[in-house]
Amino acid sequence: MTTQTKPIDAYSLPTPNGQKVHIMLEELGVPWTYHRIDIGKGQQFTPEFLAISPNNKIPAIVDPEGPGGEPISIFESGAILKYLGLKFGQFYPTDARAQVKVDEWLFWQVGGFGPMLGQNNHFSVYAPEKVPYAIKRYSDETHRLFGVLNKQLADSEYIAGDYSIADIASIGWAQSWERYGITQQDFPHVHAWLERVGARPAVARGLAYGKDIPNHDLANDKEAQKVLFNQRAR
Incomplete structure (x- = not known):
């Protein structure tokens, strides 16, 4: 079984898409570090995050021990789940x-x-x-x-x-x-x-991860709505 010595960096939030990655990493039991991307404040549009996630969406990860031992960044939650399942040989079948x-x-x-x-x-x-x-x-x-x-x-x-x-x-x-x-x-x-x-237990931990800081109340936060909705190409 593949082992992980360096933490996987997860750029995320406790949204349904972010929770997928939190749950998967908790299920795998590998070291990982949570980096909160405040999408209500536009942190998804920074050059640093766009270099990891060009679609300016969370979640995204950086695995410092990617293929060939070199770092790899991955965006799109489904791609992340499949990558992790294949790498660690868990929760994705071999047949x-x-x-x-x-x-x-x-x-x-x-x-x-x-x-x-x-x-x-x-x-x-x-x-x-x-x-x-x-x-x-x-x-x-x-x-x-x-x-x-x-x-x-x-x-x-x-x-x-x-x-x-x-x-x-x-x-x-x-x-x-x-x-x-x-x-x-x-x-x-x-x-x-x-x-x-x-x-x-891993599901419960993954769902709860990051909720110590509440997400924006988008129904009432008009400034966050301006950041998140009706975006065009930049």
Whole structure:
């Protein structure tokens, strides 16, 4: 098994995407250092951070012991999870068919489950003008995606077979089900899964990491909204 002597630097926040990386690093039990990037103050636009994450989004990591022993920086949460799973040989299978299944559900999360729930939250909470069509569009899609996940978990304890990065990718988003008007009665298999994964000590630590400093109250912080929303190319 690969060992890590130098800490992995994680540039992040306790958001659903940031929590993926926190959970993974805690599950792996490798040394890591948390660097808080205050996106409400625009720290994601500094040259130093853009050199690591050119999409100016958290999370991103720098592994000082990357391929060939040389440092490597990685942005995009799904890419980070897959890199760490492959490097340490944990939470990502070695069998080719099993890898395909994990990849399917990892990409399902990063391409749909996260973005659609994010748009739901944006138009329901942050949009200065309430657009009924947009609210219904993303609310319906959120409900549909929870339904997809519920069906997948009906006959399986975890999303893609064994506990894997497919689960780790979805935990932070799914745990906020109440925010989206989702009930336990609607999707009981999702809630049973959340209880199952939530009982893992590393998951509990990963979800809590960084919450000693509250995130911006974006619903009321107009200055942070100016930084985060309606950005164009710089």
